[in-house]
Amino acid sequence: MKYWLMKSEPSTYSIDDLKRDKKTAWEGVRNYQARNFMRDHMKRGDHVLFYHSNATPPALVGLATVCKESYPDPSQFDPRNKYFDQKATPEKPIWYLVDICFEEKFETPLSLEQIKNIRGLEKMLVVQKGSRLSVQPVEKKHFEHIVTMLSKHKGK
Protein backbone atom coordinates (compact mmCIF):
# COMPACT_ATOMS: atom_id res chain seq x y z
CA MET A 1 0.00 0.00 0.00
CA LYS A 2 1.37 3.36 -1.02
CA TYR A 3 0.43 6.94 -0.26
CA TRP A 4 0.26 9.92 -2.56
CA LEU A 5 -0.57 13.56 -2.76
CA MET A 6 -2.34 15.00 -5.78
CA LYS A 7 -2.69 18.69 -6.48
CA SER A 8 -5.54 20.42 -8.18
CA GLU A 9 -6.55 24.01 -8.48
CA PRO A 10 -10.03 24.25 -6.96
CA SER A 11 -11.12 26.54 -9.80
CA THR A 12 -10.31 23.67 -12.17
CA TYR A 13 -11.34 20.66 -10.12
CA SER A 14 -12.02 20.76 -6.39
CA ILE A 15 -12.65 18.25 -3.65
CA ASP A 16 -16.33 19.22 -3.91
CA ASP A 17 -16.29 18.28 -7.57
CA LEU A 18 -14.82 14.92 -6.66
CA LYS A 19 -17.40 14.46 -3.91
CA ARG A 20 -20.15 15.10 -6.45
CA ASP A 21 -18.59 12.91 -9.15
CA LYS A 22 -17.50 10.13 -6.76
CA LYS A 23 -14.81 9.27 -9.28
CA THR A 24 -12.65 11.11 -11.76
CA ALA A 25 -9.97 10.50 -14.38
CA TRP A 26 -6.92 12.56 -13.46
CA GLU A 27 -6.52 14.12 -16.88
CA GLY A 28 -3.99 16.61 -18.05
CA VAL A 29 -0.81 15.77 -16.18
CA ARG A 30 2.01 16.75 -18.56
CA ASN A 31 5.03 16.25 -16.38
CA TYR A 32 7.10 13.13 -16.82
CA GLN A 33 7.85 12.54 -13.18
CA ALA A 34 4.21 12.82 -12.23
CA ARG A 35 3.25 10.62 -15.16
CA ASN A 36 5.73 7.96 -14.09
CA PHE A 37 4.23 7.83 -10.63
CA MET A 38 0.78 7.31 -12.08
CA ARG A 39 1.85 4.93 -14.81
CA ASP A 40 4.30 2.79 -12.88
CA HIS A 41 3.62 3.06 -9.20
CA MET A 42 0.05 3.92 -8.29
CA LYS A 43 -1.94 0.83 -7.47
CA ARG A 44 -5.58 0.22 -6.84
CA GLY A 45 -6.37 0.95 -3.21
CA ASP A 46 -3.49 3.36 -2.68
CA HIS A 47 -4.46 6.35 -0.57
CA VAL A 48 -4.40 9.89 -1.88
CA LEU A 49 -4.26 13.21 -0.09
CA PHE A 50 -6.19 15.78 -2.13
CA TYR A 51 -4.49 19.16 -2.23
CA HIS A 52 -5.81 22.51 -3.38
CA SER A 53 -3.07 24.54 -5.05
CA ASN A 54 -3.44 28.17 -6.03
CA ALA A 55 -6.12 28.35 -3.37
CA THR A 56 -6.78 30.60 -0.40
CA PRO A 57 -5.18 29.13 1.49
CA PRO A 58 -3.42 26.28 -0.29
CA ALA A 59 -4.34 23.21 1.75
CA LEU A 60 -4.96 19.50 2.07
CA VAL A 61 -8.70 19.18 1.80
CA GLY A 62 -9.58 15.50 1.71
CA LEU A 63 -8.90 11.87 0.94
CA ALA A 64 -9.29 9.72 -2.15
CA THR A 65 -8.21 6.29 -3.30
CA VAL A 66 -6.80 5.01 -6.54
CA CYS A 67 -9.70 3.08 -8.03
CA LYS A 68 -8.36 2.38 -11.52
CA GLU A 69 -4.73 1.81 -12.41
CA SER A 70 -2.96 3.56 -15.23
CA TYR A 71 -4.25 3.82 -18.78
CA PRO A 72 -3.56 6.33 -21.57
CA ASP A 73 -4.91 9.81 -20.95
CA PRO A 74 -7.56 10.23 -23.67
CA SER A 75 -7.15 14.01 -23.75
CA GLN A 76 -3.76 13.67 -25.46
CA PHE A 77 -5.45 12.35 -28.64
CA ASP A 78 -8.14 15.02 -28.95
CA PRO A 79 -7.08 18.04 -31.05
CA ARG A 80 -9.76 20.20 -29.47
CA ASN A 81 -8.63 19.41 -25.97
CA LYS A 82 -6.27 21.81 -24.23
CA TYR A 83 -4.12 18.85 -23.25
CA PHE A 84 -3.79 17.60 -26.83
CA ASP A 85 -0.32 16.30 -27.66
CA GLN A 86 0.57 16.14 -31.31
CA LYS A 87 3.28 13.57 -30.74
CA ALA A 88 1.00 11.05 -29.11
CA THR A 89 -0.87 8.30 -30.94
CA PRO A 90 -3.15 5.58 -29.58
CA GLU A 91 -0.46 3.08 -30.62
CA LYS A 92 2.20 5.08 -28.81
CA PRO A 93 0.60 7.06 -26.02
CA ILE A 94 2.81 9.44 -24.08
CA TRP A 95 0.60 10.40 -21.15
CA TYR A 96 -1.05 8.14 -18.62
CA LEU A 97 -3.45 8.70 -15.79
CA VAL A 98 -5.30 6.89 -13.04
CA ASP A 99 -8.85 7.22 -11.75
CA ILE A 100 -9.35 8.32 -8.20
CA CYS A 101 -12.45 7.88 -6.09
CA PHE A 102 -13.80 10.18 -3.40
CA GLU A 103 -13.23 9.07 0.14
CA GLU A 104 -13.71 12.03 2.40
CA LYS A 105 -13.67 15.80 2.59
CA PHE A 106 -11.94 17.06 5.71
CA GLU A 107 -14.17 19.13 7.97
CA THR A 108 -11.19 21.37 8.49
CA PRO A 109 -8.55 21.64 5.77
CA LEU A 110 -4.89 21.50 6.74
CA SER A 111 -3.20 24.53 5.24
CA LEU A 112 0.27 24.56 3.80
CA GLU A 113 1.19 27.03 6.51
CA GLN A 114 0.07 24.57 9.19
CA ILE A 115 1.92 21.67 7.61
CA LYS A 116 5.12 23.69 7.69
CA ASN A 117 4.66 24.29 11.38
CA ILE A 118 3.66 20.83 12.53
CA ARG A 119 6.55 18.89 13.92
CA GLY A 120 6.80 15.64 12.01
CA LEU A 121 5.30 17.01 8.81
CA GLU A 122 7.88 19.63 7.96
CA LYS A 123 9.77 17.15 5.79
CA MET A 124 6.85 16.50 3.48
CA LEU A 125 7.62 17.08 -0.18
CA VAL A 126 4.73 19.45 -0.58
CA VAL A 127 6.24 22.01 1.79
CA GLN A 128 9.67 21.93 0.21
CA LYS A 129 10.43 25.13 -1.58
CA GLY A 130 10.05 24.78 -5.32
CA SER A 131 8.27 21.47 -5.13
CA ARG A 132 5.94 21.73 -8.09
CA LEU A 133 5.19 18.06 -8.59
CA SER A 134 1.47 17.64 -9.00
CA VAL A 135 1.55 13.94 -8.18
CA GLN A 136 3.95 13.04 -5.43
CA PRO A 137 4.63 10.20 -3.01
CA VAL A 138 3.83 10.63 0.67
CA GLU A 139 5.48 8.72 3.48
CA LYS A 140 3.26 6.38 5.45
CA LYS A 141 4.06 8.12 8.73
CA HIS A 142 3.10 11.48 7.26
CA PHE A 143 -0.12 10.13 5.83
CA GLU A 144 -1.08 8.53 9.11
CA HIS A 145 -0.22 11.63 11.06
CA ILE A 146 -2.55 13.68 8.89
CA VAL A 147 -5.36 11.13 8.95
CA THR A 148 -5.14 10.91 12.73
CA MET A 149 -5.47 14.66 12.98
CA LEU A 150 -8.18 15.25 10.42
CA SER A 151 -10.08 12.20 9.34
CA LYS A 152 -13.43 11.04 10.60
CA HIS A 153 -12.19 7.52 10.00
CA LYS A 154 -9.11 7.76 12.12
CA GLY A 155 -6.47 5.09 12.18
CA LYS A 156 -7.74 2.81 9.49
Added chain:
DNA sequence: GCCAACGTTGGC
Protein backbone atom coordinates in the same frame (compact mmCIF):
# COMPACT_ATOMS: atom_id res chain seq x y z
C1' DG B 1 25.56 17.37 -24.64
C1' DC B 2 25.42 22.26 -23.36
C1' DC B 3 22.78 26.01 -22.18
C1' DA B 4 19.90 30.19 -23.22
C1' DA B 5 15.33 31.19 -23.93
C1' DC B 6 10.98 30.25 -22.88
C1' DG B 7 6.83 28.36 -20.55
C1' DT B 8 4.60 26.73 -16.32
C1' DT B 9 3.66 26.11 -11.44
C1' DG B 10 2.14 27.87 -7.43
C1' DG B 11 3.07 30.57 -3.11
C1' DC B 12 2.66 35.03 -1.77
Added chain:
DNA sequence: GCCAACGTTGGC
Protein backbone atom coordinates in the same frame (compact mmCIF):
# COMPACT_ATOMS: atom_id res chain seq x y z
C1' DG C 1 0.05 40.35 -10.47
C1' DC C 2 4.79 39.18 -9.25
C1' DC C 3 8.40 36.20 -9.47
C1' DA C 4 11.38 32.15 -7.92
C1' DA C 5 12.01 27.65 -9.06
C1' DC C 6 11.64 24.38 -12.16
C1' DG C 7 11.02 21.71 -16.66
C1' DT C 8 11.25 21.73 -21.67
C1' DT C 9 12.84 23.07 -26.17
C1' DG C 10 15.91 23.68 -29.73
C1' DG C 11 20.10 25.81 -31.85
C1' DC C 12 24.71 24.89 -31.95
